[in-house]
Amino acid sequence: MAKKKVSIRQLERCPTYLRFLVSLRNSGVYTVSSKQIAQMMDCSEEQVRKDLQLVSPTKARPGRQRNVVELIEYLKTFLGYNNINEAIVVGVGHLGGALMSFKGFRDFGLEIVAGFDIDPTLIGSKVGDKPIYCISNLDEIVDELNIKTAILTTPREVSQEVVNKLVNSGVKAIWNFVPVHVDVPDDVVVENIDFAASYAILSHRINKKRNK
């Protein structure tokens, strides 16, 4: 299965399939067709079949009913949600603190274990049950806890400097909530979650409706 080629859009849709299937299962619905999923997702049946073929070892045929519980397991395995991935939050401001106490991450296999900041009033305190350390201890703690994933929520002026520190400490994946481009070496991946890009779409769509 690892050999199949997957597009960004397909990856983005997988969590949505998963949520839909979980809500079906929770309502006591145990079989579903590609057509039903397509209606919910507002897309074509063919797209749903192609997407689900990526994650599942059985081939989907038009009209075939699929097992909801089985599909949920395939999707979770494909998305890596069955292996909990530990991460740190760097920059415990309003957003960083909120992400540290956000409970929804566990649903997709992510567990935040600590925060880092430079503010002496934060260092030594906790958010939920998670400790906040001084950024000068980053290297030793990342090494000790064997952390490979960091969530970046620093002020934008210092984000590249902090990313350099993270890369030096051995972090390989950076989930960037700061609206700036950061440079990393080839063996490190960055995924930006961009509030401005998402809001741009909302804003454009509402303006289009208004001008109709």
Added chain:
Amino acid sequence: MAKKKVSIRQLERCPTYLRFLVSLRNSGVYTVSSKQIAQMMDCSEEQVRKDLQLVSPTKARPGRQRNVVELIEYLKTFLGYNNINEAIVVGVGHLGGALMSFKGFRDFGLEIVAGFDIDPTLIGSKVGDKPIYCISNLDEIVDELNIKTAILTTPREVSQEVVNKLVNSGVKAIWNFVPVHVDVPDDVVVENIDFAASYAILSHRINKKRNK
């Protein structure tokens, strides 16, 4: 300009162009070529030219230097950032509270003016300088403040019920931070900001690197 057809991906890229151009201007750089922008964005020069043509009344030619300050203004106007849009946050938990105190929204023309919740210990208090009201007062306050945009950060079990209330009160744009699909009438737009979808991409890319 309103007649040009624009894709979601193009819209998503516009805030990134804007940030890059603002950082150029702040460093005292006042002209830029499509090639330079393409290098920063890690995309083709042709794509940059096409994207900027969308927002600007002057046609870009290969190799031509463009005025940074002018491009910033074109992008801001295109994205509607020059008209401040007032919004409410519904559900003042960890994430909702963080969004209420997040200062970055003003950069793209969004101003949060109030929060709504059902928790009596929150109602009547403030986040930053923004009041938190009881959700039972939604109709009158949305009407009084003439609010058209709501940020949804409720628990997922109640999100559809809250969306129905928002639609009834006259809200036309919902920025949904809750990982569930919500149904709205045709004259209302929803844009989902999906942490799970973004994390799925990070997770997949890091796994691909590991398996190399």
